[in-house]
Amino acid sequence: MTDKASTFKAKSTIKSQDLEHRQKINFNIGRYNAAIPQGIHQFSDVHLARERAKNVKWRAIETLDQQLEQFEMNLKKRGGKVLWAEDSQEALDLILEICKAKNCITIVKSKSMVTEEIHLNDFLKKNNIESVETDLGEYIQQLDGEAPYHIVTPAMHKSKEDVAKLFAEKLGTDPKLTPEELTLVARQKLRSKYVEAEIGITGANFIISDTGSIAITENEGNARLSCAWPETHIVVVGIEKVIPSITDLGLFWPLLATYGTGQKITVYNTVISGPKQEGETDGPSEMYVILLDNGRTNILANSKQRESLYCIRCGACLNACPVYKNIGGHTYGTTYSGPIGSVITPHLQGLNEYKHLSYASSLCGNCTEVCAVKINLHELLLENRHEAVEEGFLSFGERFAWKMWKRASLSRGMMNMANGTMKNWFVNKVFKVWTKHHSNLDFSKKTFNKMWKERRGGKGN
Numbered sequence: 001m002t003d004k005a006s007t008f009k010a011k012s013t014i015k016s017q018d019l020e021h022r023q024k025i026n027f028n029i030g031r032y033n034a035a036i037p038q039g040i041h042q043f044s045d046v047h048l049a050r051e052r053a054k055n056v057k058w059r060a061i062e063t064l065d066q067q068l069e070q071f072e073m074n075l076k077k078r079g080g081k082v083l084w085a086e087d088s089q090e091a092l093d094l095i096l097e098i099c100k101a102k103n104c105i106t107i108v109k110s111k112s113m114v115t116e117e118i119h120l121n122d123f124l125k126k127n128n129i130e131s132v133e134t135d136l137g138e139y140i141q142q143l144d145g146e147a148p149y150h151i152v153t154p155a156m157h158k159s160k161e162d163v164a165k166l167f168a169e170k171l172g173t174d175p176k177l178t179p180e181e182l183t184l185v186a187r188q189k190l191r192s193k194y195v196e197a198e199i200g201i202t203g204a205n206f207i208i209s210d211t212g213s214i215a216i217t218e219n220e221g222n223a224r225l226s227c228a229w230p231e232t233h234i235v236v237v238g239i240e241k242v243i244p245s246i247t248d249l250g251l252f253w254p255l256l257a258t259y260g261t262g263q264k265i266t267v268y269n270t271v272i273s274g275p276k277q278e279g280e281t282d283g284p285s286e287m288y289v290i291l292l293d294n295g296r297t298n299i300l301a302n303s304k305q306r307e308s309l310y311c312i313r314c315g316a317c318l319n320a321c322p323v324y325k326n327i328g329g330h331t332y333g334t335t336y337s338g339p340i341g342s343v344i345t346p347h348l349q350g351l352n353e354y355k356h357l358s359y360a361s362s363l364c365g366n367c368t369e370v371c372a373v374k375i376n377l378h379e380l381l382l383e384n385r386h387e388a389v390e391e392g393f394l395s396f397g398e399r400f401a402w403k404m405w406k407r408a409s410l411s412r413g414m415m416n417m418a419n420g421t422m423k424n425w426f427v428n429k430v431f432k433v434w435t436k437h438h439s440n441l442d443f444s445k446k447t448f449n450k451m452w453k454e455r456r457g458g459k460g461n
């Protein structure tokens, strides 16, 4: 077992027994579950909408190279600059170069999982640049020195009391503040940062090819402020976020809102097509878009896994996953958690090190059922397991055990050799992996062969 797998198992064991954690998560996911039907109601045929979205993403990903080149060409026409980063380090180096050129000491940043993926905040801190998270959930997590817990709701595992306590500890506020008062505190702290910052960094929910734009969707307006106030705007985005046309937003924006939070439409939806144009008074003077690969082309090259690039990061599969709800987002030890994280992380960061995530699933198929763009997530998890076996990443012990199991299963004589008592003894007392976390298995006293014969009046095998 790799170190990552052992850590994952140890953390899962602890977290799954943490009843307080479970109660908070169930409360927050319960609210989400109550909101979803309201959002879905807006579609006359939600299955058709999801099917269409999947088709649009299929087309975008199948022609990814052309879509990205078209995006670059169109954004450049309006003065935007497009930079290509093959991996995290290249993206970080590009950002640092821009920061140095702008003498930047303060950055305002809106929520972006890609910047988590490249560990941007740590990198900026090492380079003496202050990077302030402006999304409330991210701000809470940054204050607490924790990574986001969920791809849509970064502080989902914290109750309002937890947040009040955290603010009291870190900002010296009254520990009894209400959520509204806490929001006002954060607002007051953050407002001055927008004005101070030389650079604003955002992610993008979509890259739009035909207009050379990026689309950002958010509920707080902080992303809009982050890209409008500072003189320079940097967008860091994964190459898979592309959609062919601005008209596709009519489908994707409501779909993302509904499956993300149950809203019909998110509060602030912004399309940005370059820096401030001549005659315009607002906006940054310069806009850079960093298109990040960081392993995504590995997924693109894998015809079976390619489908996972359709993901619009709505987070619905996390909320639906019985494993996620019990072990929580941080246990995964990865930027992307839950079913989609378990599918893509092995391809982004190494199959051998992260293959264990494909087993963090009951294969109930709930993730596939709720996916906004109908990705066959549970089948991709199985495919990951298959690929790990094909690549020879199983331990000798496991290979041997499965070989023996196969041999015994294919031999009626061997299956009949051991009676139920012996099988029970072997599985429950000798081979204790199952009984460590479950009650004893109880094999039938009679073999299947014997029962079959009895049923047929003693005839046949």
Ligand code: SF4
Residues within 6 Å of the ligand: 259, 310, 311, 312, 313, 314, 315, 316, 317, 318, 340, 370, 371, 372, 373, 374, 375, 377
């Ligand atoms: S895989 Fe589907 S459900 Fe999960 S985050 Fe992506 S789009 Fe949403």
